[in-house]
Amino acid sequence: MRILETALDLFGTRGFGAVSLDDIADEVGVRKQTVLYWFKSRSGLIDAVLDHAADELLIVVEAAIRSRGDDPLERVDAVVCAVFRPVVRRPALLGLIREVIRLEEHHINHLRSRLAVVVDRCVNYLTSEMASGRLRTCDPMLLAGILYSTVSGTGTEPIVLETFGWKANAAGLRQVRRELREFVRAALTPTNNA
């Protein structure tokens, strides 16, 4: 559905508050009432968009979790790359999730429940790998949160990076992804004096 895709892109890049139904309709090439025909209210559209975004993110992350070998650093690296990929291909996706804080509680809970499965799996995985000493030991729950914030923040704040002198082009993106991966890897490598 083109309306859904367009809404996701606009909400994700400009923020929920800054996008009206008219904006979305114009972009699709249709009247606002057509939007309201398919999604019976703005709130309904937002829920649908969140669902759509969750679907897209889940697919990408699940695939990454399964891929690659046994080494946890490799695996985390794969997930980082997976979450970072939408930054290039679909910048709106992470931006959308980032904007969810601006919504009402029920929207937030809606998205949270959709993502709960992956989140649990990630935390459990980190826990077990820490127990076997293959990752730096710390609070796995908070680590997962910090990791997400790092990847998402790096990906959704090109303006911050530009302030630090970064260039927002294809080469720049590869470069920031490489640095990000090394950063995360360094942060997770066990401090084994063992």
Added chain:
Amino acid sequence: MRILETALDLFGTRGFGAVSLDDIADEVGVRKQTVLYWFKSRSGLIDAVLDHAADELLIVVEAAIRSRGDDPLERVDAVVCAVFRPVVRRPALLGLIREVIRLEEHHINHLRSRLAVVVDRCVNYLTSEMASGRLRTCDPMLLAGILYSTVSGTGTEPIVLETFGWKANAAGLRQVRRELREFVRAALTPTNNA
């Protein structure tokens, strides 16, 4: 000026798009026209708020940069703590900077130029410490950006952390700050097999 403080808090917590002049005026206990008397337009108010936020952030960061001893890990740690402090004391501050992407280019540049001094100093410092091998070697510019994204993201997305099972209270804040500091420290420690 109470209008300025109130505007900073509201913009920072709800986002620019979601706060009207009426909202600010109501919160202050005054009419919208009084707001427009002091700041001749919405755009003018936003600029003033950005200036105010930059001032506040600069003071905190500059103080942290000067404090503590010679060890770069200690120093970076001090800056991390300094940037994280507003998360507790004035949640709106980092939230505001985060929201700047939603504004027009000239507002962005306005804030950027205000922060340029500290940014440069940080990047130069990281560069020199890497050269002397006391920090993990990487692109100092991108490292600074990633560091900021990590601290800011962790601090401004309590909702993400809550999704990961975190509790948003005083003890939780101390806990996340501790994890964040260890995370950053691990990420910066030189991989010296030297």
Added chain:
DNA sequence: ACGTTTGTCTACCAAATGGTAGAGACGTGA
């Protein structure tokens, strides 16, 4: 006592917002 400046107010306004009601075009099965 009087003009001026300062700060807040009421009274508006045009534009944009989310949403309702219902008309008209289109295809499809009976």
Added chain:
DNA sequence: TCACGTCTCTACCATTTGGTAGACAAACGT
């Protein structure tokens, strides 16, 4: 052919938005 469901449209509406114009009162120097 006709009734029906599907989809998009025009025509409105009440509310909210940023902003202008100007009245009103207090404070102040003269």
